[in-house]
Structure formats: structure tokens, C-alpha cells
């Protein structure tokens with residue numbers, strides 16, 4: 001019998017295939033509008049994918065935030081909502097889930113991650129203090145600045161190089177941190193702002209060795225460490241797979257050990273935790289907790305709901321338990337790696353190694369002829385939508401915003417377009433369609449010109465900025 005040319009992915013890779021650890025119980029139809037309709041929709045959206053209507057999008061990889069498919073257990077939990085204003089039983093379930101899986105003593109719920117960032121920044125930063133961290137995140141840094149802090153990036157240099165194959169590109173450069181402490185004094189540093197994984201670096205993880213060393217240094221200097229735990233479960237997967245000594249440990253155990261080196265964490269539960277809305281902030285220090293519990297009432301809601309309905313807290317509590325299951329995390333990150341491997345195989349420039357939640361296309365590699373102030377990554381997001389109705393987002397100069405001191409654009413080393421994969425939503429066939437669309441845009445790269453910004457909001461401009469194409473003759 002002749003050997004069949006058609007092979008499964010497992011056969012291509014010389015191993016047995018594995019599949020998602022779920023089956024589909026309910027479907028949401030999607031369809032692609034015509035090329036003319038996409039061109040019109042893009043123009044109306046000011047070439048900003050954030051301003052597209054979702055009905056005009058075919059495969060939506062704008063974000064993995066709040067876009068997960070909930071499980072049947074989570075939907076059942078929704079029906080168990082205790083909508084009491086105070087002391088809802090769902091709050092206690094949520095509190096117990098955070099304590100069990102993250103290990104912190106005290107927790108306040110918030111409506112989403114930025115609500116928690118706001119509360120932590122207002123309580124833990126004194127105006128004039130510095131906040132070192134392993135690369136900025138948009139909303140995190142803004143809240144730190146609004147509280148009078150100055151963020152200082154002390155991530156390792158490899159994080160800024162899309163081609164570096166360092167397995168833990170989210171690691172903190174301890175020498176850079178020591179340099180900052182020497183320059184400004186530990187008393188002028190509010191806390192260390194640690195993220196696992198690092199979204200803006202391409203979903204890159206932090207190693208256990210690095211967080212242990214960071215803990216030692218921060219202990220010497222009397223500095224607390226607060227963790228952005230938004231994608232900590234995915235970070236734990238990379239530790240399990242890539243760091244010596246962890247292959248036999250469960251994701252749940254790795255998450256818990258990592259968190260034990262930190263003093264608290266904030267969470268956008270819309271990511272790892274498989275819910276469409278929600279967040280929390282958890283700390284070990286009782287005085288800080290007291291301050292947070294008082295402040296949450298002002299901005300979010302009573303300390304036993306913090307902006308969430310009882311049913312949302314129930315779905316979240318169940319989501320926390322599901323999120324740390326090894327088979328779930330393997331399939332979630334495995335899907336991202338699958339798409340990444342296809343693109344790498346076709347020599348399409350992406351951030352390497354592939355991170356946990358998204359593929360980051362290197363827009364400079366696509367469009368070396370487009371200067372950064374003509375927004376190569378924004379251009380790439382627009383072109384991909386035009387080609388195939390696939391929606392991603394800019395993570396480059398537009399997201400970096402302006403320097404508050406000089407008013408100039410910040411020019412980040414990384415000019416990326418992100419395709420974030422929602423959890424438990426799309427299949428391998430969708431990933432194949434996306435890969436082919438990216439290839440078509442890459443093949444047409446030389447004929448593509450940049451954009452001009454015609455409307456610029458003062459803060460977080462990437463959400464609502466508007467652009468128009470620069471014509472070839474300009």
C-alpha cells in the first residue's frame with residue numbers, strides 16, 4: 001500500500017496527535033463579509049481594529065480578554081448567583097479559590113484588572129516614587145503614573161529583541177534593578193511590578209529561578225513585589241516545560257510556588273480565569289488590605305462584590321479551578337504554538353519563542369520601508385483585516401503612547417501586531433485559515449504603504465485613535 005501524502009499534525013511531527021480536552025455543546029455562527037464591505041468597514045473604523053463592529057469580523061483575535069468560552073459548570077454557576085448586596089456566598093467561594101490556588105491571605109474583587117491596578121497604585125505608590133517592572137503594560141503603567149509614580153523598565157535586554165530565543169524573556173535584569181536602587185534609593189521605590197507572562201514582550205514567561213532571585217534582592221532592600229497574575233497560569237506552563245526540575249510538577253503547584261515569592265497580585269480574570277468579566281486584588285499584608293477594602297467601596301462596589309454580580313463571582317471561582325488543570329493549559333498554549341510553528345515554517349517574521357496567549361507579528365520585518373511614525377503595526381492589523389476579516393491589534397508605537405515629559409511619541413524597540421487566541425473558542429481549522437491569511441498579507445508586503453494619525457485621544461490612544469492611508473505619491 002502506498003503511503004498517503006495527507007498526514008495529521010501528530011504524524012507530521014512524528015508523535016501521536018492530541019485534541020482539545022472538551023467537546024462543543026453550543027455554537028455561535030460566524031461569517032465573512034465581502035472584500036468591498038471590509039474595505040468600507042475599515043475606512044469607517046479609521047483603520048483602527050478596535051473601532052470595527054464585531055459583526056464585520058470573521059475570526060476575532062483582537063484579544064484573549066473576556067473572550068473565553070465558559071464551561072457547562074461555569075454556566076451552571078451563573079444560575080447559582082447569590083445577588084445579595086453584602087456577603088454573597090459566591091464571594092466566599094471566590095475568596096477560597098484565590099486563597100487555595102494563589103496562596104494570598106486577603107482578597108478584594110474588582111470589576112476587571114484595571115480596577116485592581118487603580119486600587120493598588122493609589123494605596124501603594126507615594127507621588128514621586130519609582131516603580132520598576134519587567135516591561136510596561138498600558139493600563140498598569142497609566143495607573144502607576146496617575147498615582148504619581150514613574151515606571152522604570154528593568155526587563156532583560158533579550159525581551160526587546162524579537163529574534164532572541166531566550167526561553168524566559170520575561171526575566172528581570174537584577175543588575176538593572178540594583179542600578180536603579182543605587183541611583184534613587186530603595187526608599188524612593190514603591191514596589192516591584194512583576195508580570196508573568198509579559199504581554200507587551202510577546203507573552204514571554206518569567207522563570208522560577210528569576211523570581212526566587214528577585215525575592216532575595218527585594219528582601220535585602222525591603223521592597224515588596226506585586227504580581228500581575230493575569231496570565232500566570234500560562235507562565236507556569238512554560239516553567240513546567242522548559243525549566244529544569246519542574247516537568248513532574250503540576251501547573252497548580254507551580255503557580256502557587258511562584259506566587260509565594262510575591263507579596264500580592266492583581267488579576268484580570270478575563271484572561272486565565274475563563275470568564276467574560278471580573279478581576280481581583282490579593283495581598284498578604286493586613287494594613288494594606290484594610291486600605292484596599294476601604295478604597296474598593298469608593299470605586300468598584302462593596303468589598304464583597306467589587307463591581308461584579310454574584311453570578312459573575314461564581315463563574316470566576318469555578319474558572320480559577322478549571323484554569324490550573326494541566327490538560328486545559330497544554331491545549332490552550334499548544335494551540336498558540338501550533339499557529340506559531342506554521343508561520344515560522346513559512347519564514348514569516350514573528351516574536352520568538354512563541355508566547356502563551358498570542359502570536360506577535362514583527363511589523364518591522366513585514367514593512368522595513370515604513371517608518372515607525374507611519375505606524376507599521378497598525379498598518380499590518382488593517383491589512384490583515386482587509387485580506388480575510390481576521391482581527392488583531394497594534395502593539396507598537398501607538399500603544400506606547402507619548403512621553404508625559406516631552407510630549408513626543410515613545411518609540412518602542414518592538415513594533416508588533418498581536419493575534420491573541422481566545423481560550424476554548426476556535427479550532428485548529430480556524431488557525432489554518434489565519435495562518436494562510438497572514439501569508440497572503442506577507443506576500444503583498446512590498447506594495448503596502450503606511451498610515452497617518454488623524455485623531456489622537458490623550459490617554460490609551462490605541463483604543464480610539466483614527467488613521468488614514470498615506471498615498472504612494474506623498
Ligand SMILES: Cc1ncc(COP(=O)(O)O)c(C=O)c1O
Pocket residue numbers: 065112113114115137139140195199228230231267268269270279
Ligand atoms: C497583562 C495585563 N495586565 C492588566 C490588564 C488589564 O486588565 P483589564 O483589561 O481586565 O482591565 C491586561 C488586559 O489586557 C493585561 O493583559
